[in-house]
Amino acid sequence: MAAPSTPLKNTVKGYATYMGREGHYAFLLHRLTGLGVLLFLIIHILDTSTVYFYPSLYEHAIELYRATPFMLGEIGLLFAVIYHGVNGLRIAVTDMWMPKRWAIAKQRVSVRVALVVATILWAPGALVMFYNMLLHNFHIDLLAYLPFGK
Amino acid sequence: MASKIKPSFETTAWRWMRYSGILLIPLAWFHVYLQDVIVGVHAINIDYVAVRLADAGWVTYNFFLLLFAFAHGMYGLRQVMFDYVHKERTRRIFSILLLIVWLVISTIGAIALAMGARPELVQ
Ligand code: HEM
Numbered sequence: 001m002a003a004p005s006t007p008l009k010n011t012v013k014g015y016a017t018y019m020g021r022e023g024h025y026a027f028l029l030h031r032l033t034g035l036g037v038l039l040f041l042i043i044h045i046l047d048t049s050t051v052y053f054y055p056s057l058y059e060h061a062i063e064l065y066r067a068t069p070f071m072l073g074e075i076g077l078l079f080a081v082i083y084h085g086v087n088g089l090r091i092a093v094t095d096m097w098m099p100k101r102w103a104i105a106k107q108r109v110s111v112r113v114a115l116v117v118a119t120i121l122w123a124p125g126a127l128v129m130f131y132n133m134l135l136h137n138f139h140i141d142l143l144a145y146l147p148f149g150k
Numbered sequence: 151m152a153s154k155i156k157p158s159f160e161t162t163a164w165r166w167m168r169y170s171g172i173l174l175i176p177l178a179w180f181h182v183y184l185q186d187v188i189v190g191v192h193a194i195n196i197d198y199v200a201v202r203l204a205d206a207g208w209v210t211y212n213f214f215l216l217l218f219a220f221a222h223g224m225y226g227l228r229q230v231m232f233d234y235v236h237k238e239r240t241r242r243i244f245s246i247l248l249l250i251v252w253l254v255i256s257t258i259g260a261i262a263l264a265m266g267a268r269p270e271l272v273q
C-alpha cells in the first residue's frame with residue numbers, strides 16, 4: 001500500500017513532477033524570491049538595529065557583507081527584489097484591472113515579459129556590483145582594461 | 151449590493167498585499183539600488199548610518215520601508231504556511247507566532263530608527 005500522502009509530500013512531489021507551464025514557473029519563482037528577500041530582511045533589520053543597541057557589533061556585521069560569497073549573494077538579492085516586484089506588479093494589475101489576462105495563452109506572454117523586464121532592470125546594477133567586488137576584494141580594476149578607460 | 155457586504159479580513163489582506171506591493175516598488179528598489187549599488191557595502195559603516203539617521207526625511211523613508219516591506223513579507227509567509235498547514239488549530243497557532251515575531255522585530259527596528267546610531271559608543 002502506498003504511504004499516506006501529506007500536504008508537504010504532495011507539494012514536493014507536485015513540484016518535482018508537474019510539468020507546469022509558464023504560470024507555474026512564475027509562481028514558484030515569485031514564492032522563492034519573496035521568501036528569500038524576507039529571510040534577508042529579518043537578518044538585515046536586526047543587524048542594522050545594532051547601530052543603536054550594540055554599536056561595536058555593526059562594523060563586524062558589515063564586514064560580513066563585504067566578503068566575496070556575500071557580495072555574490074547580494075547580486076542575487078538584487079535580482080530577487082526586482083523580479084519579485086515586476087512579477088508582483090503583473091499579478092496585481094492582472095487581478096485588479098484585467099482578470100481576462102489570466103488566460104493561459106495570455107500568461108505565457110506576460111510571464112516572459114516580466115522576466116525580460118526584470119533582467120533589463122537588474123543587469124546594470126549587477127555589473128556595477130560585480131565591478132566593485134573585483135575592485136575591493138581582488139584589486140582588479142576592470143575599467144583599466146577598457147580602451148577608452150583610465 | 152456587493153459594496154454593502156463588510157469585506158472579510160482575508161479580502162482586505164488580499165488587497166493589502168497588492169497595494170503594499172506596488173508601493174514597495176519605488177521604496178525597496180530605490181533603497182537597494184542606493185545602498186548596495188551606488189554606495190556599496192565597502193563604503194557603509196556606522197558613521198555613514200549615523201549621518202543618514204540624523205535626517206528626519208531618511209528616518210521617515212526607512213520607517214515606511216520597515217512597515218510595508220516587513221508586513222508584506224510576513225503576511226506572505228502566512229499565506230505560504232496556509233498552503234502546507236490545513237488544520238484550523240495549527241494555522242491559528244502559527245499565525246499568532248508569526249504575529250509575535252513581526253511585532254518584536256518591527257519594534258526593535260523602529261526603536262533603532264527613532265533613536266539613531268551611536269558611533270561614539272564604538273570601542
Ligand atoms: C518590490 C515590490 C513588491 C511587489 C510588487 C510585491 C507583490 C506581491 C504580490 C502581489 C504578492 C501576492 C502574490 C499572490 O497572491 O499570488 C506577493 C507575495 C509575497 N511577497 Fe511580495 N512584493 C514586493 C516586495 C516584497 C518584499 C520586499 C518581500 C520580502 C520582504 C516580499 C515577500 C513576499 C512573500 C513572502 C509573498 C508570498 C509568496 C506566495 O504566496 O507564494 N515581497 N508579493
Ligand code: HEM
Binds near residue numbers: 049203213
Ligand atoms: C544588500 C543590500 C542592502 C544594503 C547594503 C542595505 C543597507 C542599509 C543600511 C546602511 C541601512 C541603515 C539605514 C540607512 O542608512 O538609511 C538600512 C536600513 C534598512 N533597510 Fe536596507 N539595505 C539592503 C537591502 C535591503 C532590502 C532588500 C530591504 C527590504 C526589502 C531593506 C530594508 C531596510 C529597512 C526596513 C531598513 C531599516 C532598518 C531598521 O529599522 O533598523 N534593505 N539598509
